Amino acid sequence: MEEIVLGIGITALAGALATVAGAAEDTESDIGSQGDPNSQVQLAPQMGYIHRIFNKAVSGEPPAYGLWCAIGAGVAWAFLQLNYNPALAIILGSIVAVFIQGIYCTSGYLGRTASLAKFKQPVYIDILKSLTSVTMAHAFVAIFCTTAVCYLMSAALHHPFALPLLGLIWGIALGAAGSASGNPFYGKERQYQNQKFGAGVPISASGNIVRYAEAGQRSSLDNGWFTTKFAGPASGICFGLIVFLELWRTVLFEESLAGWGAVIAGIVLILIFTFIDRWIEVWGRKTYGPYTEPEESSS
Amino acid sequence: MSALGGKAAGGDGINMTGTIVGIVIILVSIGITAVLGASLIVPLIGIIIGGALIAFGVHFVPVGGAPAAMGQAPGIATGVAMLAAGAGLAGLFGGAWAYETTGDFLISIIGGAVGGGLMMAITCLMVNATYVFAMGIPAASGKIAKDPITGDTFPEYKSQGTEGHGLPFISFVGGVIGGLIAGLGGTIIYIELLDAYSTGLATIMQAEATAIQPLAISLAGIFAIGFFLVNAVLAAYNITGTIEGPHDPKFKRVPRAVIGCAVASAFCGLISLLLVTNIGM
Amino acid sequence: MTAKMEASEGKMPHNKLMTYGLVIAVVGTYLTYLNVLTGVAVFSFFGGIAAVAALWWGSDTIKHLCSYGLGTGVPSAGMIAFGSGAIAMIVGTKFGIASPIVTVILAAILGAVIGYTANNIINMNIPVMIMSLMELAVVGAMTMLGFAAMATGSFEFNQLIIGSMSLSVESAGVAAGGAQTFLVTAIPQYGNSLIGGAALAVIFFLGALALQHPFNACLGPNESQDRTLMLALSCGFLSMIVVAIISFVFIGLLAGTISLIISLIAWFYCYKTYIDLSKRDAYAWLDSKPIIEVGGDQ
Numbered sequence: 031m032e033e034i035v036l037g038i039g040i041t042a043l044a045g046a047l048a049t050v051a052g053a054a055e056d057t058e059s060d061i062g063s064q065g066d067p068n069s070q071v072q073l074a075p076q077m078g079y080i081h082r083i084f085n086k087a088v089s090g091e092p093p094a095y096g097l098w099c100a101i102g103a104g105v106a107w108a109f110l111q112l113n114y115n116p117a118l119a120i121i122l123g124s125i126v127a128v129f130i131q132g133i134y135c136t137s138g139y140l141g142r143t144a145s146l147a148k149f150k151q152p153v154y155i156d157i158l159k160s161l162t163s164v165t166m167a168h169a170f171v172a173i174f175c176t177t178a179v180c181y182l183m184s185a186a187l188h189h190p191f192a193l194p195l196l197g198l199i200w201g202i203a204l205g206a207a208g209s210a211s212g213n214p215f216y217g218k219e220r221q222y223q224n225q226k227f228g229a230g231v232p233i234s235a236s237g238n239i240v241r242y243a244e245a246g247q248r249s250s251l252d253n254g255w256f257t258t259k260f261a262g263p264a265s266g267i268c269f270g271l272i273v274f275l276e277l278w279r280t281v282l283f284e285e286s287l288a289g290w291g292a293v294i295a296g297i298v299l300i301l302i303f304t305f306i307d308r309w310i311e312v313w314g315r316k317t318y319g320p321y322t323e324p325e326e327s328s329s
Numbered sequence: 330m331s332a333l334g335g336k337a338a339g340g341d342g343i344n345m346t347g348t349i350v351g352i353v354i355i356l357v358s359i360g361i362t363a364v365l366g367a368s369l370i371v372p373l374i375g376i377i378i379g380g381a382l383i384a385f386g387v388h389f390v391p392v393g394g395a396p397a398a399m400g401q402a403p404g405i406a407t408g409v410a411m412l413a414a415g416a417g418l419a420g421l422f423g424g425a426w427a428y429e430t431t432g433d434f435l436i437s438i439i440g441g442a443v444g445g446g447l448m449m450a451i452t453c454l455m456v457n458a459t460y461v462f463a464m465g466i467p468a469a470s471g472k473i474a475k476d477p478i479t480g481d482t483f484p485e486y487k488s489q490g491t492e493g494h495g496l497p498f499i500s501f502v503g504g505v506i507g508g509l510i511a512g513l514g515g516t517i518i519y520i521e522l523l524d525a526y527s528t529g530l531a532t533i534m535q536a537e538a539t540a541i542q543p544l545a546i547s548l549a550g551i552f553a554i555g556f557f558l559v560n561a562v563l564a565a566y567n568i569t570g571t572i573e574g575p576h577d578p579k580f581k582r583v584p585r586a587v588i589g590c591a592v593a594s595a596f597c598g599l600i601s602l603l604l605v606t607n608i609g610m
Numbered sequence: 611m612t613a614k615m616e617a618s619e620g621k622m623p624h625n626k627l628m629t630y631g632l633v634i635a636v637v638g639t640y641l642t643y644l645n646v647l648t649g650v651a652v653f654s655f656f657g658g659i660a661a662v663a664a665l666w667w668g669s670d671t672i673k674h675l676c677s678y679g680l681g682t683g684v685p686s687a688g689m690i691a692f693g694s695g696a697i698a699m700i701v702g703t704k705f706g707i708a709s710p711i712v713t714v715i716l717a718a719i720l721g722a723v724i725g726y727t728a729n730n731i732i733n734m735n736i737p738v739m740i741m742s743l744m745e746l747a748v749v750g751a752m753t754m755l756g757f758a759a760m761a762t763g764s765f766e767f768n769q770l771i772i773g774s775m776s777l778s779v780e781s782a783g784v785a786a787g788g789a790q791t792f793l794v795t796a797i798p799q800y801g802n803s804l805i806g807g808a809a810l811a812v813i814f815f816l817g818a819l820a821l822q823h824p825f826n827a828c829l830g831p832n833e834s835q836d837r838t839l840m841l842a843l844s845c846g847f848l849s850m851i852v853v854a855i856i857s858f859v860f861i862g863l864l865a866g867t868i869s870l871i872i873s874l875i876a877w878f879y880c881y882k883t884y885i886d887l888s889k890r891d892a893y894a895w896l897d898s899k900p901i902i903e904v905g906g907d908q
Contacts, residue, residue: 065398065406065407066394066395066397066398066406066407067395067398067399068395069395069398070395070398070399072830078904080901080902080903080904081901082901087826087827088819088823088826088827089683089684089685089688089819089822089823089826090407090408090411090683090685091407092407092408092411092412092414092415093411093685093688093689093815093818093819094819096815097815097816097818097819100811100812100814100815100816101812101816101852103812104809104811104812104852104856105812105852105855105856107807107808107809108809108855108856108858108859111773111802111807111859112858112859126851126852126855130848130849130851130852133844133848133881134819134823134845134848137823137827137841137844137845137881137884138823138826138827140827140884140885140888140892141824141827141828141837141838141841141888142827142828142829142830143888143892144828144830144832144837144887144888144889144891144892145828145829145830145831145832145833145891146830146831146832146893147831147832147891147892147893148830148831148832148893149831149893149904150893150902150904151893152892152893152894152895152896152899152902153888153889153892153893153894153895153896154896154897154898154899155895155896155897156896156897156898188429189422189425189426189429190425190426190428190429190543190546191422191425191546191547191550191808192543192546192547192550192801192806192807192808192809193807193808194807194808194809194810194811194812195547195550195551195554195808195811196422197811197812198418198554198811198812198814198815199418199419199421199422199554200422202411202414202415202418203415203416203418203419203448205411205415206407206411206412206414206415206416206448206452207415207448207451207452207455209406209407210405210406210407210412210452210453210455210456211452211455211456211458211459212459213397213398213406213407214397214398214399214400214406214456214459214460214464215459215463215464216398217395217398217399217400217406218398218399218400218464218466219463219464221399222399226488227464227465228464228465228466228488229400229466229488229489229491230399230400230401230466230488230490230491230493230494231399231400231401231490231491232401232488232489232490232491233396233401233490233491233492234490235490236399236401241901242901247900247901260459260463261459261463264455264458264459264463265455267455268451268452268455271451272419272447272448272451272452275447275451276419276422276423276444276447276448279447280423280426280427284427284430284431288431288436289427289430289431289433289436290436292423292427292440292443293436293439293440293443296423296440296443296444296446296447297443299447299450300443300446300447300450300505303447303450303451303454304450304501304502304505306454307450307453307454307457307496307498307501308479308498308501310454310457310458310461310462311457311461311467311468311481311495311496311497311498311501313461314457314460314461314466314467314468314495315467315468315481315486318465318466318467318486320485320486321485321486321487321488321489322484322485342733343733344730344731344733346730347726347729347730347731347733348731350726350730351726351727351730351731354723408682408683408685408686409682410682410686410689411685411686411689414689536798536800540797540798540799540800541800543800543801543806543807544771544800544801544803544805544806547805547806547807547808547810548700548805550808550811551696551700551805551808551810551811551814552696552697552700554693554696554811554814555692555693555694555696555697555814556693556697557693558689558690558692558693559690559693559694559724561689562682562686562687562689562690562693563690563724563727563728563732565682565686566680566682566686566728566732566734567732568682569680569682570682585731585732585733586732588731589727589728589731589732590727592723592727592731593723593724593727596720596723596724597694597697597720597724600697600698600701600716600720601697601700601701603701603704604700604701604704608704
């Protein structure tokens, strides 16, 4: 019984840390325009829209965060082998990972922008000076929290995988969750704020991203300010739920029904989420209504 | 980048010569393994099945890539290989844990599948929540007019100048099934490799099975991730970027990905099982 | 999208690059064997040099492959390279002193089979597919082997899987005269080794990102080969810094510090050169200047 209570406590802590990690991850990637919205930042100069947005081309978020968290966990593992205190080891690992992340970010911006010389997109070096540290700070939060979650899994919940492997797995999952729930909000709502609300961006508008702010010119910091209002927390809930429920179903139900308890709990959870999703979908259809009469455009 | 008018490479057909050569490669791999050690055949077949399952599962995952991030195309706004990897590896995490505590093959692989499915269910739910609650956009498919499960019609919900947006229910179900199958495949590969290594390495290294256990787990884990990435990327090449789910016309290409990944897994499996034979050392 | 995308015609022919990359990778890995010959671990950093050479060559291969539209991003090519390379590398290390050569051969065969699968079964029909995936698998395997050799000081399987030895003391019974004798045996610990502790997973992804990043970051109409390759070197040495930090566990303070200093200096030089090259290629290099309008809808 005591073991289960401890397990539940660890699970809750891991879920909370994962929520913070997800929110920080999405905000970081939106400030840097990482992932899929990056394609529009890349496209804009080709369409004649020179901009001052941070174009951080470091692959997609899943592989990138797979690497950052693997470095965080791997270096933490190395310091743990040298008998460092776990908290210190995780912090040192995250610092090394953030250093690598910052360098990758700057080289991504310089490379992509320099390769756009044909379209007269200049390199605004002040973007790097002012924004790299911001993305690094967010990335540090994300990496530290994820590495701490992995440490809890391995040390307190006795998962068989070694710490670096857990870092890799959960880093990829973090990137996948963050990019999936966060990207549309940044890509559509923020980059294309000039387009109609409640509709997708017409393909003909591609590249015409918003480049000016209320006063002056939009900097990527404004994008982080905007996306923390929805996309960040949504990504946080997404990754937090994934980590929490994955641990919760195992810790609580592993022993019951000869091991089938965790499986059944998982299936029940999937069904619950399916119903919620269907409810959201129907709610959206009812509330926003059809855009056109069904007969006209049923091609 | 289907929204920008990219043409799919290769068409939907099956290349007969390539397929026959592929089946020969599978048979030769099994043959060589049988010569090296009869006990290694079962793990190899498990690996082949796991690889084929991963390829099959990846095709279910609705991925819209860059256009999805602009609400220009339905699906999840990220890369297909890595989203599937995220789900499959979350499944692997659950499956490996279940195998450690229960030691039961069936519970573990189904546990792994459920782990992957759960990850995809939550992710797909949050995608729809973002579309509906934050962006005011209802889900609409671009490839079909009517959802085959719920019967919802889509054309009147599709905004102008786009190929659809959000995740219709069929895509949600596809995502969950994709996560389930990818998690299943990844966990099968892991457990087969783990069994082969924990007995095989103990014999070769002349060490106790319990001492060798952490090594076998790490080796099997790294190999499972390697297999997963190879198969997921091959499947992504077959999809050429974006897919809406099981209702997408591109889904018809799935047989050749299954064959292709079975071939690649068979050969990769043969190489990875060389580790527990007497070759080398 | 089988049409060729814009990618700069290299100033240095690809075959020359490949020869240099492969030779330096194999020779560099072998130079870590000086550790065994001399009994010290300070020559481990040669493994890192080998890995950087492999990455340098691989980033040019990726450019050739990805200039054909694959339909999915550049990063996936890095993933498949290291997925197959990891398998070949771990098995390759079993062959003792012949390991680097065997790893190259195994990886080439593996890459050829995967390339054939992609090209002829999945019908990609890209002319350079088989050759490119072969090269990439070798690059992946040699990068991992090089970094593994750098971290542990050896490229042999036994060294990669055994972290430390612990002494087990068992009572061997009471000998004549009442004196107790003990049987002391050294038991290898697998859990804290490079592979057993899964630190290899870090090397796996360090290499995978360093391989795909140079071309992914520099693609565009004004991509130039020397800048991309300089970024490849920069990413390689950057990865080497992380491996050097991890190597403190295995090869001790002195050798680890030497690796760290070498990689820091080399990285700094390459990164600085890369910034200079970006400055050369950029349309303009502005600090705190407004948007320059060139057209669009304004």
